[in-house]
Amino acid sequence: MNALTLWFHKTGSPPTFYRLAGLLLPWCYGIALLLGAIGLYGGLVLAPSDYQQGDAYRIIFIHVPSAWMGLFAYFFMAANAFIALVWRIKLSEVLAMASAPAGAAFTFITLVTGSLWGKPMWGTWWTWDARLTSELVLLFLYLGVMGLYAAIEDRRQAARAAGFLALVGVVNLPIVHFSVNWWNTLHQGSTVRLLGPSHIDAAMLWPLLLMAIATHLWFFGTVLARTRTGLLELDGGKDWVRAIALGPEMSAVAAPAATERTHG
Amino acid sequence: MKPGSTSAACAALIRRDLTLVWRRRGDAVNPILFALIVVALFPFALGPEPEQLRRIAAGVVFVALLLAGLLALDTLFRGDYEDGSLEQLVLSPHPLALLLACKIAVHWLTTALPLLLVAPLLGELLHVAEPVRWVLLGALALATPLLSLIGAVCVALTVGMHRSGMLLALLVLPLYVPVLIFGAGACNAALAGLPYVAPLLWLGAALVLALVLAPLACAAALRISLS
Amino acid sequence: MAEFLAMGGYAPYVWASYAVFFVVLALDALAPRAQRKRVLAELRGRLKRRQSRTEARR
Numbered sequence: 001m002n003a004l005t006l007w008f009h010k011t012g013s014p015p016t017f018y019r020l021a022g023l024l025l026p027w028c029y030g031i032a033l034l035l036g037a038i039g040l041y042g043g044l045v046l047a048p049s050d051y052q053q054g055d056a057y058r059i060i061f062i063h064v065p066s067a068w069m070g071l072f073a074y075f076f077m078a079a080n081a082f083i084a085l086v087w088r089i090k091l092s093e094v095l096a097m098a099s100a101p102a103g104a105a106f107t108f109i110t111l112v113t114g115s116l117w118g119k120p121m122w123g124t125w126w127t128w129d130a131r132l133t134s135e136l137v138l139l140f141l142y143l144g145v146m147g148l149y150a151a152i153e154d155r156r157q158a159a160r161a162a163g164f165l166a167l168v169g170v171v172n173l174p175i176v177h178f179s180v181n182w183w184n185t186l187h188q189g190s191t192v193r194l195l196g197p198s199h200i201d202a203a204m205l206w207p208l209l210l211m212a213i214a215t216h217l218w219f220f221g222t223v224l225a226r227t228r229t230g231l232l233e234l235d236g237g238k239d240w241v242r243a244i245a246l247g248p249e250m251s252a253v254a255a256p257a258a259t260e261r262t263h264g
Numbered sequence: 265m266k267p268g269s270t271s272a273a274c275a276a277l278i279r280r281d282l283t284l285v286w287r288r289r290g291d292a293v294n295p296i297l298f299a300l301i302v303v304a305l306f307p308f309a310l311g312p313e314p315e316q317l318r319r320i321a322a323g324v325v326f327v328a329l330l331l332a333g334l335l336a337l338d339t340l341f342r343g344d345y346e347d348g349s350l351e352q353l354v355l356s357p358h359p360l361a362l363l364l365a366c367k368i369a370v371h372w373l374t375t376a377l378p379l380l381l382v383a384p385l386l387g388e389l390l391h392v393a394e395p396v397r398w399v400l401l402g403a404l405a406l407a408t409p410l411l412s413l414i415g416a417v418c419v420a421l422t423v424g425m426h427r428s429g430m431l432l433a434l435l436v437l438p439l440y441v442p443v444l445i446f447g448a449g450a451c452n453a454a455l456a457g458l459p460y461v462a463p464l465l466w467l468g469a470a471l472v473l474a475l476v477l478a479p480l481a482c483a484a485a486l487r488i489s490l491s
Numbered sequence: 492m493a494e495f496l497a498m499g500g501y502a503p504y505v506w507a508s509y510a511v512f513f514v515v516l517a518l519d520a521l522a523p524r525a526q527r528k529r530v531l532a533e534l535r536g537r538l539k540r541r542q543s544r545t546e547a548r549r
Contacts, residue, residue: 029520044495045495049499054499054500054501055498055499055500055501055505056498056499056501056504056505058498058505059504059505059508062508062509062512063508066512085488101519101522102519105515105516105519108515109511109512109515109516112508113508113511113512116504116505116507116511117504117508119504120501120504133441137438137441140434140437140438141438143434144431144434144435144438147431147434147435148421148422148431148435151422151425151428151431152424152425152489157488157489157491160491161421161485161488161489164421164484164485164488165418165421165435168417168418168439168481169438169439172438172439172442175442175470176438176441176442178442179441179445179446180441180445218516218520221520222519222520222523225520225523225524225527226522226526228523229523229526229527229530232527232530232531232534233530236530236537241534242534242538244531245531245534245535245538246535246538
């Protein structure tokens with residue numbers, strides 16, 4: 001086994017990852033809050049108002065990063081589900097299922113803020129346009145994954161079944177987008193493009209990108225927190241979890257139970 | 265004991281499933297009744313004006329058949345799961361995907377085909393327009409097997425659960441959205457006098473793809489839920 | 492400041508959006524914390540029960 005796979009297996013083992021996630025967690029949240037504060041100051045105070053949309057466009061600083069995160073979280077979940085199903089890595093199962101609620105939260109935010117943005121701009125809370133409808137289907141896919149995960153008793157089997165559904169959804173998502181594009185679309189085109197020039201002023205762009213980084217970090221923060229809990233639940237009978245559950249002050253009480261088990 | 269040939273296994277499975285359906289032939293009417301009731305509700309809700317009903321006829325028939333198919337999906341594996349023959353199927357030496365394809369085909373023949381046959385009648389109830397009638401039938405003929413195939417994958421994931429009805433709907437309906445859009449879209453295009461072949465071709469392409477992939481996915485899903 | 496809060500007349504939409512954003516993300520971050528407490532409490536209960544059972548056997 002080469003050094004890389006060895007490292008991979010070591011970090012992938014539940015107790016090591018639990019500790020590592022605990023170390024990373026405050027940094028994720030902390031930097032996310034810091035960058036988010038700077039980004040929102042830039043977006044709400046420093047950036048000029050839009051010549052067409054006035055100040056209503058300032059919803060973009062949460063709407064667009066949330067929309068990106070909704071998709072990113074889905075692909076993160078699907079990638080982990082793929083790893084979990086192919087190589088049967090326990091950590092990937094937990095990671096995949098941990099990213100579902102966070103992704104659903106971001107998708108929900110996207111829908112609500114989009115609706116709040118659409119009311120003054122288009123004069124309606126909701127239109128059946130391609131992007132809105134795809135986003136709604138995305139939310140349903142998340143809810144389906146979470147519902148299936150919650151409905152199956154055995155945690156590992158639940159994670160594998162829900163992960164499989166997530167993979168089916170990955171195939172479905174572009175098809176949905178393509179099919180709803182078939183209707184005419186009201187939604188404005190992409191404002192930021194990775195390739196080629198973007199149609200946005202630099203004073204508006206940097207807060208947007210900062211917010212995107214902040215939401216990514218926040219996402220990883222909640223995913224790590226959920227993964228820690230998921231690992232505790234999954235490894236409930238193991239010694240390392242028992243040590244955490246009982247804490248330093250209670251470990252003395254637990255010792256007889258532990259020895260009893262090894263003798264029995 | 266040497267296992268028989270794969271084709272013999274498929275034939276036996278189809279014969280067995282057909283016999284089971286025939287013994288409970290009263291149940292086969294249920295989806296049709298359901299679709300009929302759903303379609304009958306729309307004139308009550310929207311008023312009996314033929315002009316208005318004509319505009320929504322194709323879409324309503326499509327949705328009614330989709331929901332009736334959703335209700336019937338649950339029976340695909342339930343009986344086999346309860347009497348243990350589903351596990352035998354998974355353990356058999358023959359390719360599971362092929363056996364499942366046979367099961368899905370029988371399920372489509374016994375639940376969706378009757379619905380397809382009453383679809384023109386349902387359309388008449390809603391005064392479906394003359395040019396739309398045949399497009400609707402064609403779209404349904406392409407869409408219902410697609411719905412059965414996609415649904416089978418989701419049913420395989422929920423197979424061991426007790427009350428899976430609502431959850432199954434949540435899993436299946438997002439996957440049904442594109443099928444509904446193209447199927448009903450073809451009908452609406454025909455109603456407006458626009459070319460309607462393209463969406464039908466898309467449905468056909470999706471059906472060919474699903475015919476190959478869905479049984480494989482269904483087999484993988486079944487292995488997960490029975491492990 | 493009042494001008495900033497008014498958001499050029501779009502205040503209800505803008506601030507409602509931001510409120511939703513912060514509330515949902517805060518809930519998203521607090522939920523694992525509550526879940527963790529629940530899992531650990533459950534685990535402690537299970538360990539305690541097992542321990543009392545072994546003591547009773549002695």
